[in-house]
Amino acid sequence: MAKEKILIVDDEYLIRWSLAENLKEDGFRCVTAETGEEALEKFRAESPDLVLLDIKLPGIDGIEVLERIKEVDPEVPVMMITATSQVDVAVQAMKLGAYDYINKPFDLAEIRIKARHALENTKLKEEVEFLRKRQVERYGFDKIIGDCPQMQEVIAMARRIALSASTTVLLQGDSGTGKDLLAQAIHYESNRKDRPFMPINCTALPEELLESELFGHEKGAFTDAKKTKKGLFELADGGTLFLDEIGDMKPGLQSKLLRFLEDRTFKRVGGKEDIEVDVRIIAATNRDLETAIEERSFREDLYYRLSVIPITLPPLRQRAEDILPLARYFLDGFNREFSAAFTGISVAAQQLLLKYDWPGNIRELRNVIERAVILSPENEVGLDSLPWKIKGEQKRPPRAGEPGVVVLPESGLDIDDVEKELIVQALEKTDQNQTRAARLLGLTRDALRYRMKKYDLL
Ligand SMILES: Nc1ncnc2c1ncn2[C@@H]1O[C@H](COP(=O)(O)OP(=O)(O)OP(=O)(O)O)[C@@H](O)[C@H]1O
Ligand SMILES: [Mg+2]
Incomplete structure (x- = not known):
């Protein structure tokens, strides 16, 4: 790993020297400057990772150097070195974006620790920034394939929702039609993107656990509640809470959710205080909620609250024109993932993909393509690499000795x-x-x- 570089700016030779010697011992590279002018020149030429900057300098002073450094690169942390009498100036420097300040006469051990923290902190920030960018690239609307008019309409609507601050969304559609993908795109293309996207599956947990997962709990609320714990509503503050399989949520929790949607507050389990958070709710279900309402397993009033903007994702069989573009899109992805070099899909295989009715929707198509990439001996997805259910009526009784077919021998087997x-x-x-x-x-x-x-x- 490259050693981090620190620019040390002080007009006193002895200070520059002792700082540099000590920080070099910690494995940093050090560059020094004696005046403000020299500091700016070196800042540009050397691109340091951290600056230690004396406030009192001949010529342009530390504060001005700080301001100019921030103009060149606001991300590089600058730590001010001040005399104890310069508290006001130190405060001013912090307001101008200094990372921290150290009083003179200083303790070298303290500087070494602070320098390390400053560098670690910046590195973490850069990592978070990088991951966030990658999330947006990974989950944006561009990653949703759908040229058919129904999908174009769905995407246009979702884009408008992303721009709105906190409109609640209900995503309906059969399993594998892209509800998760759309929920993520709405979040990562909204101005909530720098805050968390918190998905939770309402079927995955028993009711009480789900409640404390969502709303958190106070210490002592139940036997295992040894500490106060924040729930997803609090953790997602400023971001998006994705309630997947909402159709399976139990009525008790449905009322709590309804209350949140009405006044944007909730109580932790065992708590008295109302907590207010700014969270967008995206709910999804592959159940028919209207039937669930008739069966009295889903609250009608919650349904109306949730479906401020309902979006229904069409099943794949109703959007035949998307089948081949999706298949090619997945093929490209698996080529990359498995370092394969598939050139395409044979015409016969394309015809079968178009004819099949895709009960598992896009997830099933993705799995079929993945399987083909793994199994296919050639660099083209052909008939041989498609599963029997897609080949449909072409299925014929297996012949003995054929690869991949098991025939029970006369003598039986284990x-x-x-x-x-x-x-x-x-x-x-x-x-x-x-x-x-x-x-x-x-x-x-x-x-x-x-x-x-x-x-x-x-
Ligand atoms: N329009 C699309 N473009 C590209 N990939 C898609 C599209 N729709 C879905 N996918 C992919 O298909 C798979 C299934 O999608 P997703 O998980 O979003 O479905 P779902 O509706 O949430 O399903 P379930 O109801 O089972 O949770 C995922 O791998 C997803 O990335
Ligand atoms: Mg899903």
């Missing part, structure tokens, strides 16, 4: 041996990638690992 053999083959095909091997076998990764343990393959 089914455990067969299972073990198939697992070994799936792992070989996928370079021991358990997630992908599991997918080839139609198992979850946990189920695969369970069997690997059983057959001593772990």
Whole structure:
């Protein structure tokens, strides 16, 4: 790793020298400057990671140097060195964006610690900034493929929602139609993007746990509540809370959510105080909420609150013109992920993809393409690499000796041996990638690992 560079600015030789010697011992590179002019010149030429800057300098003083440095690069931390009598100036420097200040006469150990903290802090900030940018690139509307008119309308509406500050959204659509993807795009293209996107699946937890996950709890609210804990509503403050599978939320929690949507406040479990947060709610469901209302498992008033702007994602079979663009998009992605070089999809395979009715929607299409990339011996997705269910009526009885087909021998066999053999083959095909091997076998990764343990393959 490159050593970090510190620019030390002080008119006294002895101070420059002792700071530089000490910081070099800590593994930093040091550059020094005696005057404000020289400091600015070196700042430009050397691009330091941190500046230690004396306030009192001959010529242009420390404050002005600070201001000019901030004009060149506001991100580089500047630590001021001040005499104890210069408290006002130190405060002024902080207002102008100095990172911190150290009083003279200073303790070298203190400077060394502060310098390290300043550099670590800046590095963390840069990392966060980088990750945020990447999130936006990864989850923006550009990543949503959909040329059909229905999707164009959905995307246009979602873009408008992203621009609005806190409008609640209800995303409906069958499993795999892109609800998660759309929720993320709305968040990362809104001015909430620098705050958290907090997804939670309402089916994943029992009611009481979900309640404390969402609203937090006070110490002693229940037996295990040893400490006060913030819930997702608080953690998502300024950001977006994505309530997935809202159709499965229990009525008790539905009322609490309704209350939040009405006055934007809630109480922690066991708490008395009303807490106010600024959170956008995006809810999603693949259940038909109107039926759920008739069955009295979903509150009608909550439904109306949530569906301020309802968006329904069309199933893939109703947007045939998107099938091939999506397939190519996924193929590009897997080419990159697996360092493969697939050139495309054969015409016959394209026809089958277009004919199939895609009950699992876009997720299923993505899985089909992934499977083809793993299994296909050629650099084109052809008929051979498509699963039988897509080939539909072309299915014919398996012939003995054909690869990939199991035929029961006259003498019978041990089914455990067969299972073990198939697992070994799936792992070989996928370079021991358990997630992908599991997918080839139609198992979850946990189920695969369970069997690997059983057959001593772990
Ligand atoms: N329009 C699209 N363009 C590109 N990729 C998409 C699109 N829609 C969905 N996908 C991809 O398909 C997969 C399934 O999408 P997603 O998880 O958003 O579906 P969902 O509606 O939330 O499903 P579920 O109801 O099962 O939670 C994801 O990998 C997602 O990235
Ligand atoms: Mg989802």
